[in-house]
Amino acid sequence: MSETETTGSKYTRHSRDDVVGAALALLDGLGLPDLTMRRLAATLDVQPSALYWHFPNKQALLAAVADQIVARARPLPAGVSDWMPTARTEADALRDALLAFRDSAEVVSSTIALGLGSGEAFARLAGALAIGDFEPETARRGASALLHFILGHVSHEQQRMQADSLGVVTRTHSSNPTDAAAGASGREEFDFGVMLLLAGLERQPHSARSLS
Amino acid sequence: MSETETTGSKYTRHSRDDVVGAALALLDGLGLPDLTMRRLAATLDVQPSALYWHFPNKQALLAAVADQIVARARPLPAGVSDWMPTARTEADALRDALLAFRDSAEVVSSTIALGLGSGEAFARLAGALAIGDFEPETARRGASALLHFILGHVSHEQQRMQADSLGVVTRTHSSNPTDAAAGASGREEFDFGVMLLLAGLERQPHSARSLS
DNA sequence: ACCTGAACACCGTTCAAGT
DNA sequence: ACCTGAACACCGTTCAAGT
Numbered sequence: 001m002s003e004t005e006t007t008g009s010k011y012t013r014h015s016r017d018d019v020v021g022a023a024l025a026l027l028d029g030l031g032l033p034d035l036t037m038r039r040l041a042a043t044l045d046v047q048p049s050a051l052y053w054h055f056p057n058k059q060a061l062l063a064a065v066a067d068q069i070v071a072r073a074r075p076l077p078a079g080v081s082d083w084m085p086t087a088r089t090e091a092d093a094l095r096d097a098l099l100a101f102r103d104s105a106e107v108v109s110s111t112i113a114l115g116l117g118s119g120e121a122f123a124r125l126a127g128a129l130a131i132g133d134f135e136p137e138t139a140r141r142g143a144s145a146l147l148h149f150i151l152g153h154v155s156h157e158q159q160r161m162q163a164d165s166l167g168v169v170t171r172t173h174s175s176n177p178t179d180a181a182a183g184a185s186g187r188e189e190f191d192f193g194v195m196l197l198l199a200g201l202e203r204q205p206h207s208a209r210s211l212s
Numbered sequence: 213m214s215e216t217e218t219t220g221s222k223y224t225r226h227s228r229d230d231v232v233g234a235a236l237a238l239l240d241g242l243g244l245p246d247l248t249m250r251r252l253a254a255t256l257d258v259q260p261s262a263l264y265w266h267f268p269n270k271q272a273l274l275a276a277v278a279d280q281i282v283a284r285a286r287p288l289p290a291g292v293s294d295w296m297p298t299a300r301t302e303a304d305a306l307r308d309a310l311l312a313f314r315d316s317a318e319v320v321s322s323t324i325a326l327g328l329g330s331g332e333a334f335a336r337l338a339g340a341l342a343i344g345d346f347e348p349e350t351a352r353r354g355a356s357a358l359l360h361f362i363l364g365h366v367s368h369e370q371q372r373m374q375a376d377s378l379g380v381v382t383r384t385h386s387s388n389p390t391d392a393a394a395g396a397s398g399r400e401e402f403d404f405g406v407m408l409l410l411a412g413l414e415r416q417p418h419s420a421r422s423l424s
Numbered sequence: 425a426c427c428t429g430a431a432c433a434c435c436g437t438t439c440a441a442g443t
Numbered sequence: 444a445c446c447t448g449a450a451c452a453c454c455g456t457t458c459a460a461g462t
Binding site: 113148163192198 | 398409
Binding site for chain 2: 447448
């Protein structure tokens with residue numbers, strides 16, 4: 001959206017942030033498979049090779065895009081005290097941030113898997129769990145489990161959204177009529193998974209129980 | 213491994229299963245990024261276009277590969293009665309099946325996300341939960357949460373294995389010394405996540421409690 | 425500091441035609 | 444039933460050179 005243009009030069013020049021912004025727009029508009037370096041270059045009126053001044057390769061670009069997406073997650077409302085509602089809120093904020101951009105869960109997921117960035121998502125969940133006084137290892141593993149569930153669930157949700165918009169009729173697992181009837185509003189299923197993990201965590205030893 | 217060869221024809225001919233087998237070997241040997249239609253065709257001594265007689269496109273091929281991987285998961289030992297150890301066993305069997313092939317979690321994950329197959333993984337987990345008398349909807353969501361965690365975790369594990377084998381030094385989330393020191397044998401972390409979900413499920417209403 | 429121009433080494437997929 | 448041959452429309456990345 002905001003194009004950097006320095007005075008008196010021959011071409012329109014772009015900053016690293018311009019490139020990330022354009023990539024984000026392209027991702028949301030066309031989806032991950034159509035986010036190619038060549039197409040991105042075209043929307044910036046630049047040769048493909050120009051992108052390699054800003055990023056060493058496509059993965060690094062995608063990592064920056066993933067960071068942007070996660071960074072836009074709404075911050076915690078001030079004055080929290082209990083770990084469980086805090087963790088629930090962080091999980092919701094993360095899901096909403098992901099749902100704001102098409103195919104974002106896949107981008108964030110692969111970026112995290114490759115260890116290239118977006119540690120912020122993990123840090124926010126771990127921070128919430130730190131409020132309950134779990135063993136550090138327990139908090140780490142809990143945050144990791146939450147993150148895997150969140151990314152997996154939203155990824156699934158986003159793929160279904162895309163499939164639906166294309167009018168594809170893919171019969172999912174279980175010919176059971178229940179799951180067809182259920183509707184499963186996404187949100188409810190998400191909350192259920194988060195709740196299972198938090199309920200499981202609650203049974204882990206805390207050094208101090210919040211009962212005041 | 214087993215090549216179909218019919219008598220008296222000009223070329224070596226292949227069955228659909230031959231193609232899937234070769235794809236599986238290529239995946240395990242070179243990894244998902246190098247599993248290309250052209251390379252696969254080359255290992256079968258065939259033109260790339262020949263593959264499109266067996267499969268409509270690459271995604272369909274990958275779905276068949278994913279089904280193979282999941283189908284090789286060890287079956288349940290006979291005579292189970294409690295849902296919780298059963299679910300734990302299924303989760304372990306699934307993880308082991310995935311760890312048997314490089315990059316398999318990503319293949320299965322994307323196949324499931326696209327709704328193209330491998331409903332068997334979901335079905336096995338759902339079947340285990342069905343032993344406890346949960347609401348059908350609860351069992352469905354529980355199995356879904358388990359599957360998301362399993363695929364996310366193993367996917368992460370496999371990416372780290374590959375990164376390690378390449379000698380990449382990617383500092384993961386949290387500069388905390390604890391997670392560097394922990395070692396986190398994968399297996400333990402996996403069991404912990406599964407345990408959290410099962411402990412959460414245990415607190416859900418069952419119609420009958422197994423206490424005999 | 426940021427980009428061009430040209431090239432390299434690939435991709436997935438289609439389709440008429442062969443055996 | 445299974446494959447060839449040839450083409451189409453793309454990819455990500457490198458690198459010397461320009462401004």
